[in-house]
Structure formats: structure tokens, C-alpha cells
Amino acid sequence: MSDADSGRARDALDGAADRLLGATPVERVALALASTVTALLIGLVVVTAAGYDPLMFVNDMLYGAFGTERRLTITLRETSYFILAGVAVAVAFRTGVFNIGVQGQFIVGMLATTMTILWLTPFLPANRLGGVGLLLVGTLGGVAAGGAYGALPGVLKAYADANEIITTIMLNFIAIGVVFFLVDGPFRGEGESATRTASIPEYAELPPVLLDGSDFSILGLVATVGIAVLIYVLLTRTRAGYDMVTSGHQESAAIYSGVDAKRTIVRTMTISGMVAGVLGALFIVMHANAMPNANGINTYGFDAIAVSLLAANHPLGVIPAGALFGGLDAGGQYINVASDVPPQLIDGIVGLVVLFVAAPELFRMAAKRTGLGGDRR
Amino acid sequence: MSVSGYLTRQPVRIVGLIAVIAAAGVVVVWQDLGLARLLTLGYLDRSLRAATPIALVAIGGLFAEKSGVFNIGVEGFMIFGAVNGLAAASLVSGNGPVTQFDLWIGLFVAVLISALLTTLFAVLMIRYEADQIVAGLAVWFIGLGFGPFTAILIWGSRNSGTVGRIGSLDLPVLSGIPVLGPVLFGASPFILLTIAITIGAWVFLYRTRYGYWLQAAGENPEALDTAGIDVNRVRYAAVIFSGTMAGLAGAVLTLGVTGNFIGSGMTVVDGRGWIGIVAYLFGNYNPIGAFLAALLFGAMDMLQIQFQTIGVPLPSSLVDLFPYVVVIVVLTFYGSTRMPSRVGEPYESEE
Numbered sequence: 072m073s074d075a076d077s078g079r080a081r082d083a084l085d086g087a088a089d090r091l092l093g094a095t096p097v098e099r100v101a102l103a104l105a106s107t108v109t110a111l112l113i114g115l116v117v118v119t120a121a122g123y124d125p126l127m128f129v130n131d132m133l134y135g136a137f138g139t140e141r142r143l144t145i146t147l148r149e150t151s152y153f154i155l156a157g158v159a160v161a162v163a164f165r166t167g168v169f170n171i172g173v174q175g176q177f178i179v180g181m182l183a184t185t186m187t188i189l190w191l192t193p194f195l196p197a198n199r200l201g202g203v204g205l206l207l208v209g210t211l212g213g214v215a216a217g218g219a220y221g222a223l224p225g226v227l228k229a230y231a232d233a234n235e236i237i238t239t240i241m242l243n244f245i246a247i248g249v250v251f252f253l254v255d256g257p258f259r260g261e262g263e264s265a266t267r268t269a270s271i272p273e274y275a276e277l278p279p280v281l282l283d284g285s286d287f288s289i290l291g292l293v294a295t296v297g298i299a300v301l302i303y304v305l306l307t308r309t310r311a312g313y314d315m316v317t318s319g320h321q322e323s324a325a326i327y328s329g330v331d332a333k334r335t336i337v338r339t340m341t342i343s344g345m346v347a348g349v350l351g352a353l354f355i356v357m358h359a360n361a362m363p364n365a366n367g368i369n370t371y372g373f374d375a376i377a378v379s380l381l382a383a384n385h386p387l388g389v390i391p392a393g394a395l396f397g398g399l400d401a402g403g404q405y406i407n408v409a410s411d412v413p414p415q416l417i418d419g420i421v422g423l424v425v426l427f428v429a430a431p432e433l434f435r436m437a438a439k440r441t442g443l444g445g446d447r448r
Numbered sequence: 449m450s451v452s453g454y455l456t457r458q459p460v461r462i463v464g465l466i467a468v469i470a471a472a473g474v475v476v477v478w479q480d481l482g483l484a485r486l487l488t489l490g491y492l493d494r495s496l497r498a499a500t501p502i503a504l505v506a507i508g509g510l511f512a513e514k515s516g517v518f519n520i521g522v523e524g525f526m527i528f529g530a531v532n533g534l535a536a537a538s539l540v541s542g543n544g545p546v547t548q549f550d551l552w553i554g555l556f557v558a559v560l561i562s563a564l565l566t567t568l569f570a571v572l573m574i575r576y577e578a579d580q581i582v583a584g585l586a587v588w589f590i591g592l593g594f595g596p597f598t599a600i601l602i603w604g605s606r607n608s609g610t611v612g613r614i615g616s617l618d619l620p621v622l623s624g625i626p627v628l629g630p631v632l633f634g635a636s637p638f639i640l641l642t643i644a645i646t647i648g649a650w651v652f653l654y655r656t657r658y659g660y661w662l663q664a665a666g667e668n669p670e671a672l673d674t675a676g677i678d679v680n681r682v683r684y685a686a687v688i689f690s691g692t693m694a695g696l697a698g699a700v701l702t703l704g705v706t707g708n709f710i711g712s713g714m715t716v717v718d719g720r721g722w723i724g725i726v727a728y729l730f731g732n733y734n735p736i737g738a739f740l741a742a743l744l745f746g747a748m749d750m751l752q753i754q755f756q757t758i759g760v761p762l763p764s765s766l767v768d769l770f771p772y773v774v775v776i777v778v779l780t781f782y783g784s785t786r787m788p789s790r791v792g793e794p795y796e797s798e799e
Binding site: 234242244426 | 572577578579586589600606711713719763765772
């Protein structure tokens with residue numbers, strides 16, 4: 072590869088980044104904040120209109136997210152999940168591939184992790200060392216399964232032109248259905264009355280460090296942040312990452328500089344699915360300990376679209392955005408038990424955040440009209 | 449599209465298509481399925497009934513995309529229609545039993561609310577040039593949140609329980625016609641309504657000048673502008689129509705097919721809006737094609753009952769996934785339909 076080629080690729084990348092972001096970092100943060108605040112305000116209006124006390128609602132949300140050490144660990148746990156899911160989405164979105172299937176890849180990863188650990192348990196010593204082995208191999212199983220389930224729509228898009236938005240959504244439905252069937256039948260734990268597999272042995276779980284209880288381990292959060300950094304380095308500091316971002320936004324430029332666009336799409340979807348697989352593995356070893364009913368699992372994969380968009384699809388920006396959603400989710404869980412307000416309200420607010428992020432012009436015009444926002448470029 | 453691209457795609461398609469047909473053939477022979485027992489009149493009726501919401505949402509989405517706006521929010525608008533129709537019927541009936549009249553009121557209210565919501569959405573899409581894919585997804589998420597939220601406010605639970613279903617037509621003379629009579633005139637009124645809307649949409653699109661404006665707004669907006677027609681006004685009309693149709697489709701689903709709202713998981717709509725989008729792609733942006741594709745998906749949806757009656761030992765949780773698998777197969781072998789050339793681009797007049 073000659074210098075001229077790499078220069079061309081880099082120019083294309085810069086152009087792509089300019090158009091993708093179309094805004095200064097300050098403006099992007101302002102946009103994310105404005106979207107979130109507007110969505111929360113609309114949520115408050117809905118709460119009030121539905122006959123609940125909005126102040127009480129805000130109070131409950133804050134208490135649920137930060138009120139006690141236990142509540143805080145729940146926030147941190149959910150934050151880890153949203154960061155991983157957000158990174159999975161960001162990898163794809165940043166490279167111009169709409170992977171809406173993170174939820175399905177996550178669920179497939181969960182099942183693969185659980186079953187790998189359950190199958191291997193008899194062959195490894197039942198102590199801490201064996202537990203670490205199970206944990207690592209189980210995680211690899213989840214990553215492989217998530218990656219494969221992400222690669223499938225990637226191949227269909229690259230080689231058969233099948234719209235990945237719709238195929239990944241369909242694959243979500245299929246993952247939920249097939250995993251439900253497996254866990255309800257052949258994989259159901261012995262003597263389980265509910266739809267769930269047997270539990271993984273306790274020594275294979277991620278041990279809590281520092282903060283105790285609530286199924287949270289600092290190790291999980293550290294690993295999560297590590298993966299966000301790893302993906303950031305991959306996308307910005309490696310040849311493969313350049314190719315992925317370039318072919319997403321300047322396909323012809325990428326092809327002229329010798330990038331195989333089709334293979335890049337498959338690679339992007341595989342990496343995205345692998346990160347979703349890590350999420351599945353973490354969810355099992357830190358928290359669920361068995362594969363539950365696939366119908367009732369929190370929709371991290373969908374909410375992650377909001378997380379990623381708020382972060383302008385930046386793998387490191389996903390960390391604060393994930394923390395925001397971790398707090399919202401922990402607050403929502405508290406609302407569910409402590410008040411009459413339906414927690415589905417939080418899902419609606421998340422949707423509104425996505426809607427406003429999609430329409431930056433709305434806030435630009437509003438800023439112009441009110442004289443706020445100052446001069447933009 | 450380049451010739452080489454076409455050639456590299458063909459083997460995948462052909463091999464895949466042959467594999468699917470062979471697999472279906474093997475199942476039919478191996479299980480010794482009597483096709484005659486599988487394809488009954490009752491099955492046609494159930495398939496048509498299941499197809500109506502999909503066909504309605506498909507025709508709406510088709511109009512929006514023809515005009516140059518990709519409305520992938522239709523799944524979300526269907527959820528709103530589904531919950532609002534039953535909710536309005538419940539509210540109108542007060543504490544008494546829900547009558548047929550209440551259900552029709554519910555349908556009307558649901559369609560009206562959908563029209564209002566879509567108008568807001570259209571402003572965001574056209575005036576504020578929102579990202580069409582992201583904003584469309586957002587509508588789905590908003591529906592997934594506020595749909596069950598509304599259900600809890602009205603019924604105290606995410607699931608409504610049985611509220612009621614709009615009854616069958618019974619047109620005296622017409623329903624006596626053999627085969628067609630009971631299926632069209634002695635069945636759910638929405639089957640007839642959907643067929644009427646399908647034909648109406650076809651005539652509108654290909655036989656009126658408004659239909660040509662709509663197509664021009666998506667294919668060649670400059671030409672339409674030059675001819676003195678406001679492109680964005682045409683697009684507003686098409687987007688509002690698509691969301692309203694999605695709302696109607698959702699209301700028809702709960703008021704005409706299921707009789708209840710389910711708010712858990714992906715709600716009672718369960719991907720029918722997405723399937724509707726694939727139905728019009730498969731139908732090559734033609735309302736009649738979209739209707740036939742919807743019928744195919746409806747038939748897939750109702751396969752479970754047929755399998756049960758003839759004793760095919762496949763678990764229902766897997767048979768229920770057939771429509772989603774068919775969607776992927778359709779997109780894989782029929783993926784690159786010719787989209788209107790200017791879909792997704794905001795249009796700004798030169799003046």
C-alpha cells in the first residue's frame with residue numbers, strides 16, 4: 072500500500088467524519104443534553120397528565136438511582152450493560168451499518184455462555200481456578216455466538232443486498248423465539264418450574280469486589296470500559312478500523328484505495344455482534360447466573376441505539392451516555408416497586424430521546440430563535 | 449448497479465432459493481401432508497383476516513416511500529393504533545359492556561389520533577429534516593413504551609384482556625355466493641375494506657394526476673417543482689397518509705382480529721409493521737402486489753392452526769417464527785427492488 076493511497080483514505084475518513092458529525096464537540100454535547108432534557112420534560116408532562124405527582128416522580132427516580140449504596144450498585148451494573156450494548160451499536164453505526172439486532176445477538180450470547188459453562192462444568196475442578204476457566208471459556212462461547220449471529224445479516228447485506236435494518240429486526244424476533252423454545256424444552260434446568268436453564272456453579276460467577284451485593288462486580292465495569300477503549304483504538308488507530316469507517320461513509324473512496332467493501336461490512340457486523348456477545352456473557356456471570364425466559368429480558372439492545380446516538384456513535388462517548396441510561400434504568404426499577412407510575416414511561420422517554428437526537432435542526436432553529444446557542448461556524 | 453455486482457449476487461440467490469423450495473418439498477413429502485387438507489377455505493379466511501393489518505400498513509408505507517420519505521415508524525404507529533382503538537372503546541363504554549358501536553367509535557378515534565401524531569412526525573421529517581431511519585426507529589421505541597403505559601392507565605395491566613371484536617358482516621344475497629361469498633361478504637368487514645383500499649390506492653397511484661405527483665416527488669422532485677407543484681406539500685400528504693393507515697392497521701389488528709391488546713414483549717403488533725414494509729418491497733411498490741405479499745405473510749401467520757388440525761408435530765413457538773424467516777428469505781432473494789431514486793433526501797426548493 073503506497074503513501075498516496077493511505078493519504079486518500081485518510082482524506083476520505085476526515086470528510087466522512089465531518090459530514091457524520093457536522094458539528095463541533097461542544098455542539099454535539101449540547102445537542103445530546105437538549106435532547107435528553109426535552110425528552111425528560113415531556114415525560115414529566117405525561118406523568119402529570121396521567122394524574123401522578125411529578126415532584127414525587129423525580130424524587131423517586133433520583134433515590135432509585137443514587138439513594139443508597141445498594142441503589143448505586145444497581146446503577147453501576149446497568150451502566151455496564153448499557154455501555155457494552157452502546158459500544159456494539161456504535162461500532163456498526165459509525166461504520167454506516169444499521170445493526171438493530173444487538174438485542175438478538177445479546178440473547179444468543181447469553182444462551183451460548185450459559186450452555187458452554189454448564190456443559191464444561193463436569194470436566195473442570197470445582198474450585199476458584201476451575202471457575203476462572205469456566206468463566207473465560209463461557210465468555211468466549213458467548214462472544215463467538217454473538218459474533219456469528221451478527222455476521223449472518225452482514226453476509227446477507229454484503230452479498231445479497233438484504234436491508235440490514237429489517238433482517239436484524241427479524242433476527243431479534245427469531246432469536247427470542249428459538250431461545251425461548253430451547254430454554255422452555257431441551258435446555259430447561261432439571262426441576263425448574265419456570266422457563267430457565269440450570270444455574271451455573273457459584274465459583275464460575277464474577278466475584279464482587281469492593282462494593283458488595285446486588286449482583287454487581289467492579290471487575291465487570293472495568294472490563295466494560297476496557298472494551299470501549301479497545302474498540303476506540305481499533306476504529307481510530309488501526310488500518311482495519313480506518314477501512315471500516317471509510318467504507319461506511321465514502322464507499323467509492325474506500326474501494327479506490329483497495330478496501331473490500333463487502334468483507335468490511337461482514338467484519339463490522341461480526342465485531343458488533345461479538346461485543347453484544349460480551350454483554351450476554353457478562354449478564355450471565357455477573358447477574359442472571361442462568362438463561363432466563365428470553366421474552367422477559369430487558370431491551371438493552373434497543374436502548375443502546377439511544378445510548379450510541381447520544382454519544383454521536385463515539386465508543387468513548389458511550390461511557391457517559393451509558394451512565395445516564397444506567398441511572399434512568401435503576402430509577403425505573405425503583406419506580407416499578409415503590410410507586411404506581413408505570414415504568415414503561417422510561418421506555419417512552421428513551422424513544423423520545425432518540426427522536427430528538429434524530430432532528431438536530433429542531434434545536435438549532437430553536438436556539439437561533441431564542442438567541443441562545445451563539446454563532447455556529 | 450454494476451454487472452459484476454449482479455453476477456456475484458446471483459449464485460447466493462439461486463442456491464438459496466433452490467434450498468428453500470427443496471426444504472419445503474421435503475417437509476411436505478416426508479410428513480405426508482395432504483395439501484388439500486392444508487389449504488382449506490377456513491385457512492383462506494383466517495389468512496385474509498391476518499393479512500388485513502399487514503396490507504393496510506404496507507399500502508400506507510408504500511405511498512410515503514413513493515413520495516420520497518422512508519417512514520419506518522409505521523410499526524410504532526401501529527402500536528398506537530392498536531392500543532388507542534381498544535382504549536377509546538373501553539372509555540366510551542364506561543362501566544357497561546363494550547358494544548359494537550363502542551368498538552367502531554374506538555376505530556375512528558384511533559385513526560384520528562394517528563393522523564395527529566403523524567402530522568407532528570411529518571413536520572419533524574420534512575421541515576426539520578430529521579434523519580428518517582433514526583426518527584422512524586424512535587417512533588417504534590416510543591410506541592413500545594407509551595403503548596403498554598396507556599394500557600396500564602386504562603386497564604391496570606400491560607395486557608387489556610378481552611375487550612371485544614368487531615363482528616362479521618352478513619350481507620344477505622352476496623354471502624350466498626359459493627367460495628367468495630363467505631370469505632368476502634360473510635366475514636370480517638375489514639377484509640372487504642382492505643380490498644377496496646388496495647384497489648383505490650392502485651387507481652389513485654397509476655390513474656390520477658395526484659398519483660403522478662406522488663411518484664414524481666420521489667423520483668424527480670425538481671421536475672415536479674418546475675411544474676409548479678409544491679414537493680413538500682405532496683410529501684406531507686403522503687407521510688400523514690402512511691401514519692394514518694398504520695394507525696388504522698393497528699386498530700384493525702386489535703378491534704378486528706385479536707380483540708385484546710398485549711403490552712408485554714414487542715406488544716400485540718409483534719413486527720407486523722416491519723413485515724408490512726417488506727410486503728411492499730416484495731410487491732414492488734405496487735398496492736396490489738403489496739396486498740398479495742401481505743396475504744402470503746398472513747398465511748404464514750395462520751399456518752400454526754393448519755398444522756395443529758392436520759397433526760404436524762412442530763412446536764407452536766417455532767411455527768410462529770415462520771413469517772420472520774420468510775421476511776429474511778424474501779429480502780435475500782428479492783432484496784434489491786428498485787427504490788424511488790430520491791428516497792431519504794430532504795427537498796429544498798431553489799427559490
